[in-house]
Amino acid sequence: xxxxxxxxxxxxxxxxxxxxxxxxxxxDGHHVVKLNIGEPDFGAPAVVRAAxxxxxxxxxxxYTAALGLPALRQAIAGFYxxxxxxxxxxxxxxxxxxxxxxxxxxxxxxxxxGDEVIIGDPSYPCNRQIIESFGGTVRLVPTxxxxxxxxxxASVRSHWSRRTRGVMIATPSNPTGTSIxxxxxxxxxxxxxxxxAWRIVDEIYLDLSDREPDGHARRTAxxxxxxxxxxxxxxxxxxxxGWRLGWCVxxxxxxxxxxxxAQNYYICASAPAQEAALACxxxxxxxxxxxxxxEFSARRxxxxxxxxxxxxxxxxxxxxxxxxxxxxxxxxxxxWEFCERALQEAHVALTPGRDFxxxxxxxxxxxxxxxxxxxxxxxxxxxxxxxxxxGR
Numbered sequence: 001x002x003x004x005x006x007x008x009x010x011x012x013x014x015x016x017x018x019x020x021x022x023x024x025x026x027x028d029g030h031h032v033v034k035l036n037i038g039e040p041d042f043g044a045p046a047v048v049r050a051a052x053x054x055x056x057x058x059x060x061x062x063y064t065a066a067l068g069l070p071a072l073r074q075a076i077a078g079f080y081x082x083x084x085x086x087x088x089x090x091x092x093x094x095x096x097x098x099x100x101x102x103x104x105x106x107x108x109x110x111x112x113x114g115d116e117v118i119i120g121d122p123s124y125p126c127n128r129q130i131i132e133s134f135g136g137t138v139r140l141v142p143t144x145x146x147x148x149x150x151x152x153x154a155s156v157r158s159h160w161s162r163r164t165r166g167v168m169i170a171t172p173s174n175p176t177g178t179s180i181x182x183x184x185x186x187x188x189x190x191x192x193x194x195x196x197a198w199r200i201v202d203e204i205y206l207d208l209s210d211r212e213p214d215g216h217a218r219r220t221a222x223x224x225x226x227x228x229x230x231x232x233x234x235x236x237x238x239x240x241x242g243w244r245l246g247w248c249v250x251x252x253x254x255x256x257x258x259x260x261x262a263q264n265y266y267i268c269a270s271a272p273a274q275e276a277a278l279a280c281x282x283x284x285x286x287x288x289x290x291x292x293x294x295e296f297s298a299r300r301x302x303x304x305x306x307x308x309x310x311x312x313x314x315x316x317x318x319x320x321x322x323x324x325x326x327x328x329x330x331x332x333x334x335x336w337e338f339c340e341r342a343l344q345e346a347h348v349a350l351t352p353g354r355d356f357x358x359x360x361x362x363x364x365x366x367x368x369x370x371x372x373x374x375x376x377x378x379x380x381x382x383x384x385x386x387x388x389x390x391g392r
Contacts, residue, residue, distance in 0.1 A: 010129055014355040015366075018339065022349040033379035035367045036349040038174060038322065042239045045280070045288040052276035061271045066262040067255070068095025068247070069274045075281045076247055083207070084220045092250050094258055097269045099204050099233035099246035103130050105265065106229050106248060109257045110198050111136040115165040120151040121357030122325070122364070124174045127202070131168070139164070142359035145315035149173065149325065150180040153187035160195065167192050170202035171221070172209055175356045175366035176325040177318025179209060182219060189225035199228040204246070205321035207237035208293050218320070227251045236321075237289055238280045243273045296322050299369040299376060306380035307367075310387050322369050325353075329363040331390050338365055346386040348379045 015036050022032045044052075055061075067073065073090040080088045096102040103126070111117065113135030119128060121140040128138045141159045143149045151169060167188060171180040185201075192199050201221040209218040221228050233246035250258060262268070279285055300317075303324055307314055312326045328338045335353040342348045353364040369376060 006133055009132070011125070013125060015351040018343065018349050018351060021343060025343070025347060030347050032343070032347045032349055033371065033375050033382065034349045035369070035371060035376075035379055036351045038236075038368050038370060039241050040236065040239045040292070040322070040370050041372060042292055044238065044240050044243070044276075045285040047282055047284045047288075048238070048240070048276055048279045051279035052272060055272040055275040064095075064268045064271050064274055066259050066268050068093070068269060069271075069278075072274050072278055073247075075278055079281055080220065080222070080249075083217045084223065085216070086220055086222050088222065088249055089252070092252055092255060094248050094250060094255070094262065095269050095274060096246045096248060096262070097266055098235065098244040099202070099231050100126065100130075101244075101266065101269070102231045102233075102246050102248035103127060103200070103202070105258050105261050106200055106231070106250070106254075107131055107134050107136070108261050108265075109254055110166060110200075110229075112165075114163065116161060116163040118151070118156055118159055118164060118167045120149070120169070120173075121359045122149060122173075122175055122353065122361075123168075123356060124170055124202070125355050127168055127170070136165075137163070140357055140359070147184075148178040148180065148316050149176040150178060150184070151188060152180075152184045153191055156188050156191060160191075164195065164197060166198040166200065168200045168202070169221075170204075172205040172318070172320025174205070174321055175323050175351070175353075175364075176316060177205075177321040177323040178316050178325075179218065179320045182224060185221060186224045189221075189228060193225075193227070199225060200231065201225070201228050202231045204231065204233040204236050206232070207289070208296060208322065209320035210297070222249060229254070234277055234280060237293070238277075238285070239289070239292070240273070240277065240280075243270070243277070245269055245273045245277055296369070299371075299373060300324075302373060302376055303367065303369045303380070306376070306384075310380065310384045312383070312387065324367045324369065325360075325364050326367060327363055328365050331387060333390065334362045335365050336362070341390075342383065342386055345389075346382040348382050348386070 073093040077090040111134040230249040234240040351366040353361040
């Protein structure tokens, strides 16, 4: 059987490879502290689970419209209005089978073979793979702690070429957990607009971000760039990871193309998941999600303190997504070696930097603090002993 060049070129997602090795250790009876996967441990709020049970009461579950349930699109628009003070026409919102499907659809609508897309390094690996699957060329731009491991306008300008057709930004970011300053995002958007280029802004961690000094939610990119393509998800803030439900907000002119693509690629997102997701926007569910956001803040403080005591620096503390991007170069091990040995010797699963690019791939490791506080304490204790053994 001949495998396509596209499939052969796709690199493995090392976070999932680590997960496989961790599962084998668990099968042998070891307790592995899993700090490698960005999956909240809470699950869906109770009111959302109840809505799913109600939706699955035996009634026929027909296809929804390719763009999603009108009521859900309206509810998402209301969320932008109430939480982010931005008015979004529900007609611009497309409900998708997870944020990944939203990225696939928008890339399919925007990227032609040979188009160049600017993405920061480090960044979420699947974004690069999706662009390349449609024939695009990813220009990875190295970022540093000085720019919070995010693109800035100066670096985008210096890497722009005649083939550049778009910029993809994640804020807050995976793997660093850091957000791009609003001024830089606005400047990058303005630069891209001047060149007639599109902007995709991945905001799946936005509502887990620290609040603004005035207590309001962190601003969405739509407040700065109404014509950007904005990606979001029910997985992270709402805890619906396995439900595979997300959405995107599109410029009006892009909606018909994405609708045609959705009709052909997967018809529609899960009908029962869409029905149940309406309950995400109830006061009860939102209160639970805010409690969980506070819990993630407490976990972050615990992890940052623990890593500092171990001597594993985090060059830029996260302010949104539930990740720390720590520098392990002081241990004398590469990031890959550190992760391999930490898993085998300390039974702590982490993700090596090679998942996220090349610039800091050999020196940095991602830690996900989605585990419970007791598990985080146990994992930090094991890492402290592991690093001490390396030092000896």
